[in-house]
Amino acid sequence: MNDTATRLDYMFYPGCSMESSAKAYYDSLLAIKDDLGLNLKEINDWNCCGATEYVGISLTPAYALITRNLALAAEQANGTKSVVAPCSACYLNLAKADHYMQERPVLGTRVNQALAAGNLHYDPGTLEIRHLLDVIINDVGLDRVKEKVVRPLKGLRIAPYLGCMVPRPDYDGRWSDPEHPNELDRLLKVLGAEVIDYPLKTHCCGGHMTQISPSTAFELIRRLISSADQYNADLMVTLCPMCQMNLDAYQNETNRHFHTDYHMPIVFFTQVMGLAFGKDPKSLGFGMELVDARPALSRIGVELPPEEGAEKPKRRRTKKTGLPMPVMPEDETEEVNE
Amino acid sequence: MTTQPVSPLDTNPNLRFLEEVSAATAGVARLEMCIQCGTCGGSCPSSADMDHTPRMLFAMIRAGMREAALRSNTPWMCVSCYHCVVRCPQDVHITDVMYTLKGMAISAQLYRDSTAPDFSRTFVDMVEDYGRSYEFGLATRHYLKHYPLRLPGMVPMGLGLLTKKRMDIQPHKIEGIDQLQAILNRAKELEAAQ
Numbered sequence A: 001m002n003d004t005a006t007r008l009d010y011m012f013y014p015g016c017s018m019e020s021s022a023k024a025y026y027d028s029l030l031a032i033k034d035d036l037g038l039n040l041k042e043i044n045d046w047n048c049c050g051a052t053e054y055v056g057i058s059l060t061p062a063y064a065l066i067t068r069n070l071a072l073a074a075e076q077a078n079g080t081k082s083v084v085a086p087c088s089a090c091y092l093n094l095a096k097a098d099h100y101m102q103e104r105p106v107l108g109t110r111v112n113q114a115l116a117a118g119n120l121h122y123d124p125g126t127l128e129i130r131h132l133l134d135v136i137i138n139d140v141g142l143d144r145v146k147e148k149v150v151r152p153l154k155g156l157r158i159a160p161y162l163g164c165m166v167p168r169p170d171y172d173g174r175w176s177d178p179e180h181p182n183e184l185d186r187l188l189k190v191l192g193a194e195v196i197d198y199p200l201k202t203h204c205c206g207g208h209m210t211q212i213s214p215s216t217a218f219e220l221i222r223r224l225i226s227s228a229d230q231y232n233a234d235l236m237v238t239l240c241p242m243c244q245m246n247l248d249a250y251q252n253e254t255n256r257h258f259h260t261d262y263h264m265p266i267v268f269f270t271q272v273m274g275l276a277f278g279k280d281p282k283s284l285g286f287g288m289e290l291v292d293a294r295p296a297l298s299r300i301g302v303e304l305p306p307e308e309g310a311e312k313p314k315r316r317r318t319k320k321t322g323l324p325m326p327v328m329p330e331d332e333t334e335e336v337n338e
Numbered sequence B: 001m002t003t004q005p006v007s008p009l010d011t012n013p014n015l016r017f018l019e020e021v022s023a024a025t026a027g028v029a030r031l032e033m034c035i036q037c038g039t040c041g042g043s044c045p046s047s048a049d050m051d052h053t054p055r056m057l058f059a060m061i062r063a064g065m066r067e068a069a070l071r072s073n074t075p076w077m078c079v080s081c082y083h084c085v086v087r088c089p090q091d092v093h094i095t096d097v098m099y100t101l102k103g104m105a106i107s108a109q110l111y112r113d114s115t116a117p118d119f120s121r122t123f124v125d126m127v128e129d130y131g132r133s134y135e136f137g138l139a140t141r142h143y144l145k146h147y148p149l150r151l152p153g154m155v156p157m158g159l160g161l162l163t164k165k166r167m168d169i170q171p172h173k174i175e176g177i178d179q180l181q182a183i184l185n186r187a188k189e190l191e192a193a194q
Helices: A023-036 A059-076 A088-103 A105-116 A132-140 A142-148 A183-190 A214-230 A241-249 A251-258 A269-276 A294-298 A330-337 B013-023 B039-043 B054-062 B066-071 B083-087 B094-107 B115-130 B135-146 B148-163 B177-192
Strands: A008-012 A038-042 A082-085 A128-131 A157-161 A235-238 A266-268
Touching: A008 A132, A023 A038, A023 A132, A023 A142, A023 A266, A023 A269, A059 A088, A059 A105, A059 B094, A059 B177, A082 A088, A082 A132, A088 A105, A088 A128, A088 A241, A105 B177, A128 A132, A132 A142, A132 A183, A142 A183, A157 A183, A157 A214, A183 A269, A214 A235, A214 A241, A214 A251, A235 A241, A235 A269, A241 A251, A241 A266, A241 B148, A251 B148, A266 A269, B013 B054, B013 B066, B013 B094, B039 B054, B039 B083, B054 B066, B054 B094, B066 B094, B083 B094, B094 B115, B115 B135, B115 B177, B135 B148
Parallel strands: A008 A038, A008 A082, A082 A128, A157 A235, A235 A266
Antiparallel strands: none
């Protein structure tokens, strides 16, 4: 493993979500990266990876869009060989472009013909495409993570949730298993958390189905949250902006759809790492989640100030008795008979 | 009656449909390797909402049922979870084939419900204009057109995202947008010339 003094250099591809819906992921990563010795050099003027949308419209433009980022990264790399992406969809798209341009050279040729219109070129295989969690587990190492833990997350029951596109299809064999990988579990254990082994940790969050077939998405969201809830998780921890968005922002709509009442907070793994490293919760983006994580955090003694304009706590029913129920009207029948 | 192999000289384009799909797929699709085991459909979290299981869809492609295959909602219901891909004993690139079929259905105007194609198109329009995704513009345009009745229920969530600074009202444009557009235009010409 690496010496603790080593600085690890990477080209960094944040992806669009990190600057908007997943800002908590970005903030918390920035807060812990020095402790981990990560030197992340952002690819200058990167563009969107096209998510799962562009590939469904047109092949060559979709792969040219992705590969512009790799071409820029290779130009700016300055000796670095790895590109790190924290978002699952970005990570897979970048990895896919690099992989398929080699698997099918005709694609590589066409993509480079397109890139030539912008005076760019990318030789597939030049860069390694890595996900942030992979880098933390395999390059930083759990020993170094353990050294930095000053506030173990003792007593916090966490459901690790990886989603799909990081462990699958896994072109370079970086993960322990495509369906039941243990990397996130191991990391959370090192942070002192109680890690829940539940069966759905790499099942789908619904992806873009929240936008095109809501009932399909709500069912997938319900499965995940109810499973974590059955195992008494305090919160779910994820590594994907899309998963966080679907489970957090659409939890309310899912509850309405199924007449359920789940309040399962969904946060990023970098946020709980920051907590364990003793960082200020506010600097880690806590409070940006729509399903409030404060009740879960207060279990381990982490208190966040209440937010202005935040959702008011639900009014408790003051009466101890139940709702008025119809009673067998013994007296009334007598009255009627009279 | 015996089954005759398709002659390479046969001009019926439907008989070449499988080759056409394979050629339009990113990697080596391996679609012809499908052994019809059904592992894909059994692994699929959204198969209940599909017109055809992936297995059946691949049989249809092989049978040259071009129009029926492109009208199927199956590719549009694929959630890109890759469960089928890692379980497929023949290593068929199922998810990528689904992307290919979506693109072909759009070109041939054969999809039945425009919600999903419109969403992809709107997303891509924003990316082509700015170089970055633009969630606020995408959400408003998409919901107004396809889910106007869902909008009132979405207001608390939208406001939550805005007040928590998780959604920008303004789009972000990259510096090299001209370069990106030149690349994409060349890519579209190459795609059209296929």
